[in-house]
Amino acid sequence: MNLRKYLKVYKKFFHTSLASELEYKTNILVDLITAILSLIGSIFLLSIFFQNNGYIGGWKFEQALIIQGIYTILNGITNTWFNPNLTEIVKHIREGTLDFVLLKPIDSQFFISLKKINPSGFLEIMLGFFLLLFCIKINQINLSLSFLTLSLITISCSICILYSLWFFISTTTIWFVKTWNAIEVLRSFLYIGRFPLNSFSFSLRVFFSVFIPIAFITTIPSEVFLGLSQLWKILLEVIVASVFLITSRKFWLYALKFYSSASS
């Protein structure tokens, strides 16, 4: 019953925020062009890296494109859901409107994570998807049931990790009030996800798999695409994702104890 209620509420969220975003039609058009140019730019950068080298970190150009595709999908998801909602937390806390969220007979994390939507991110998701289809063709990947399930599992784990990272940083707003710049730092770190992990030096590789698990977000799903990934890596990603999700949830509930509304 509960699930049904949440689905129903989500449908309403979706409709209202889509309607309000569609008010700014030129804005959406400009965002669409931005998404396309941004993908072209990243591929251009990648082609500079590969212009005189066949391999980077053991990846061929065609294989590195898979990482771009997955990154583009994840970035689209970030722009559609995480960015518009989780930056709103900052506003809720500064203006004290979080009170109204907490009073509602619905889970507060659900409300603040999914209230808004930015439709221009959809195009990025689609672009990434087409790029992936193209990669499947040029890398001659055989589609099979196990391949599909494994890639679905790893990509959903990546989404969970990404969401938890965003949510985690936004939650710290309860103490620090202004966290815009912390989000900027996260964004710049996530930028690394466009490149294969092996192309970095050892110390950075350790940093990006232990402290900020960006390695898990794009590299492991891409390895699954190429059929290179070992089972333990996939299992590890599942474990990391669930640990992140649970901790971010616990952290939110813990942080709420310190919330004292604005000007009190």
Next chain:
Amino acid sequence: MLEYRVEIALWAISGIIPFFMLNIWTNNNLNESINISDVLLSRYFLCAFFVRQFSVVWVVFSFEEDSLMGKVSPYLIQPLNPFFRYFAQHLAEQITRFPFALIIAFFFFIFNPESIWIPNLGILLLSIVSTFLSFLIQFLIQSIVACLCFWTEKASSIERLLFIPTLFFSGLLAPVVSFPEYVKSWIYLTPFPYLIDFPANLLSGNETNISGGLSMQILWIFLLFPLFKKIWSEGTKKYTAMGS
């Protein structure tokens, strides 16, 4: 500005993308093909970081917020162009950012001791001038975009669009020398390489055409400034405070 120390420190950290790029370049020996030694390349990216730190502009976001909140109306009555206000804000924040940038440079040299160098005074002064000119170009471009707020209300999405070529063509992620020929043939006619690539090359001691670069920067400022004045006077005529 000093009230927001942590903020500004985080801002400085968020600019470290050039260092990640450097890591990819040197770790895969990509620089061999473009004939730049490891040391010069690491200096280049360090300088790119510095130039970026002191030429970041966000006037369009401030102006958009002020214009949506109706704060622009009182500014317009004052006998000073409101953009001077934003200009002063930017300068103040750049000065506060300086110590943090130095700390990051210090850590960079701990990890890359071989890339320590001391540019001579003339070059240092020239690169400060060219960084400031780069800041001016970006400030003018963004102010022009910000003036579009008078027509569209949400001008920041146009800024995000313009940011894409700035990101990929300015030399922040890869030095312009490494670009393929079909891009290099026209890129030097656009303002982008003069935003980061030119001042960073100058400061790091890489090969660059000093007088050509500086004159292109000044040329772009002379082209953009009248455009800004024009769009500003058109925009203020068009302006109606929110709700009227």
